[in-house]
Amino acid sequence: MAGWNESQLRKYNIKMEKIPTLQYDDPKVDSLLTNNKPVLIKGSKLVSRVLKWDLDYLTEHMNSTCCNVLISKNHKFKYYDQKKITPNMTFKPISRPSPMIFSEFAKQIKDWKKGDSRLYMQQVLNNSISQRIVNDFVKFNWDWIISKQNVCKWGSLTSNLLLIAQEGNVTPCHYDEQQNMFASIRGYKRFILFPPSEFECLYPHPVHHPYDRQSQVEFDNPDYIKFPKFKEARGYEVIVGPEDVLYIPMYWFHHVESLMHGGYTVSINFWFKAESVEKIEYPLLDHHKIVIMRNVEKMLAEALHDPSEVGTMLKTIVLGRYT
Ligand SMILES: CC1(C)c2ccccc2-c2ccc(C[C@@H](CC(=O)O)C(=O)C(=O)O)cc21
Numbered sequence: 001m002a003g004w005n006e007s008q009l010r011k012y013n014i015k016m017e018k019i020p021t022l023q024y025d026d027p028k029v030d031s032l033l034t035n036n037k038p039v040l041i042k043g044s045k046l047v048s049r050v051l052k053w054d055l056d057y058l059t060e061h062m063n064s065t066c067c068n069v070l071i072s073k074n075h076k077f078k079y080y081d082q083k084k085i086t087p088n089m090t091f092k093p094i095s096r097p098s099p100m101i102f103s104e105f106a107k108q109i110k111d112w113k114k115g116d117s118r119l120y121m122q123q124v125l126n127n128s129i130s131q132r133i134v135n136d137f138v139k140f141n142w143d144w145i146i147s148k149q150n151v152c153k154w155g156s157l158t159s160n161l162l163l164i165a166q167e168g169n170v171t172p173c174h175y176d177e178q179q180n181m182f183a184s185i186r187g188y189k190r191f192i193l194f195p196p197s198e199f200e201c202l203y204p205h206p207v208h209h210p211y212d213r214q215s216q217v218e219f220d221n222p223d224y225i226k227f228p229k230f231k232e233a234r235g236y237e238v239i240v241g242p243e244d245v246l247y248i249p250m251y252w253f254h255h256v257e258s259l260m261h262g263g264y265t266v267s268i269n270f271w272f273k274a275e276s277v278e279k280i281e282y283p284l285l286d287h288h289k290i291v292i293m294r295n296v297e298k299m300l301a302e303a304l305h306d307p308s309e310v311g312t313m314l315k316t317i318v319l320g321r322y323t
C-alpha cells in the first residue's frame with residue numbers, strides 16, 4: 001500500500017518523468033547530489049526522531065508561539081517579496097501573511113470547511129521555540145546531513161523551515177537560490193521539478209517583480225498564447241512520503257502540492273548556501289546562466305535607475321539584431 005493514489009493528484013497537462021529513488025547508503029546518491037541532480041533518498045532517518053510532530057504534540061509544545069501563517073482565498077500559496085512592492089504598483093497577492101499563535105492555527109485547521117480560506121504555516125525553527133522542540137530538533141540525523149553537506153561542498157545551513165500545510169495546498173512553480181534537502185514528517189507531497197534549462201518554458205516573473213523566481217504560468221489553466229513554450233516543458237515528478245528526503249538542487253523549478261484528501265502535511269526543509277565561491281569552470285552549467293540573466297536584469301535596473309525600463313532596453317538590444 002503506497003499510502004496514496006493517483007486520484008489525490010491534481011491534473012496538469014505536463015510531460016513528466018520519474019525522479020530516481022535510492023537508499024541513503026547507495027553510492028549513486030552522492031554522484032547525483034554532487035551533479036546537482038534531484039534524487040529521492042530513503043532510509044536516512046534524518047527526521048525519524050520527530051515523526052511524533054503532529055498538530056496535538058506541536059500544540060502542546062508550541063502552544064503560545066506566534067507563527068508565520070499564510071492565508072489564501074484559494075489553494076495556491078504564491079510567495080512574494082514584500083520589499084519589491086513599489087508605491088505606484090497595484091499588486092494584489094492571493095495569499096497574505098497572518099501571524100497567529102500555534103494553538104489558533106491548529107484549531108482553524110481542525111475546524112476548516114470547504115469554502116473557508118486555506119492556511120499554510122511556515123515557521124523558521126530556531127531556539128526561540130520551546131525547549132522540548134529544541135530537544136527534538138537536536139535529534140535529527142545531523143551526522144548524515146552534515147556528511148552530505150561536506151561531500152557536496154555546500155556552504156552553511158541557513159535555515160530549517162517547519163511547514164504545516166492543509167491537504168490540497170499548492171506552492172506554485174518557483175526556484176530557490178539555495179540547495180535544499182526536503183524532509184517529510186507526515187503526509188504525502190507531490191513535487192513537479194524542472195531543470196534550470198527549462199527557464200524559457202516557465203517564464204519566471206522579472207527579477208524586480210514581487211513574484212521574482214516564480215513562474216508566471218498557472219499550471220491548472222495555462223495561457224498558451226502568452227506562454228507558448230510551456231507546452232514543451234519537460235518535468236520530473238515524485239511523491240515524497242513520511243521519512244523520505246528529496247534533494248531539490250538550487251535553481252531547479254519546483255511545484256509542490258499536499259495531496260488532496262491526505263490530511264495535513266508536516267515537512268522540514270534544510271536550505272544550504274551554494275558552495276563557497278567556486279572557480280567558474282566552462283562550459284557553464286545551466287544554473288550559472290540563470291545567475292547571469294539575473295545579474296543582467298539587476299545591472300540594467302541599476303544603470304537605468306528604473307526597473308520598468310529594463311524590458312524596453314532588452315528588446316532594443318535584441319529585436320532585429322540578435323533574432
Ligand atoms: C509558499 C510558502 C508557504 C511561502 C510563503 C511565503 C514565504 C516563503 C514560503 C515558502 C518557503 C518554502 C516552502 C516549502 C517548499 C514548498 C512546499 O513544501 O509547499 C519549498 O518551496 C521549498 O522548500 O523550497 C513553502 C513556502
Ligand SMILES: [Zn+2]
Pocket residue numbers: 174175176254
Ligand atoms: Zn522552494
